Amino acid sequence: MNTLDLLYKEAPDVATAFDGLIDALKNTTGLDAKTKQLVYIGIKSSMGDTSAVFFHVQMAKRLGATREEIRDTILITLSVCGLKGVASCLESALEVYEKAE
Template sequence: MSDMTRVSDAFQTFMKEAPAHQSAWLEAVRKLGDASTLDARTEELVYIGILAAVRLESGLAFHVAHAKSLGATRDEIVSAILTGLPAVGNAVIQALPIALDAYDNS
């Protein structure tokens, strides 16, 4: 599966229909990543937890596959998602099947 097939339909539309905005967005994302003192694997795990907490499941497949490519384990993916459980409740469990399917199929 290519990285583009893991990108949500909404984000693919954003890339196609608003290339200048998409370019600006990706530049900001890159700069924020450069400013982080976290290693790439840890940052990706944190990001997965945030996606689960705010219920943005559409980005999970892409970010789980990226985390796996950086050496994250399946158990770490589960833990990243469930870290938000005390703060936001069981809403985060909605992310588990999506994330584990992405992990198992990447």
């Protein structure tokens, strides 16, 4: 069972509130949708969260992100957390990018 499924099972009210937060973030207007996805990729890469990077790379590509934008977003994490994000996420992110529609 993935984390979100577990959250819905164990705390449906919290899961619903979380969905509302995500929707509110999607609806902000300061950044376009592609840029938001790139930010998520950078944050999640810096945390070593390969599962989240997998999904956000696909969303970013659908929104027009280039391979170079994905790569550079992850490389920027070098200045924040050293090799952690690059080592854990760069190769798989670029593979996902190549396979994504």
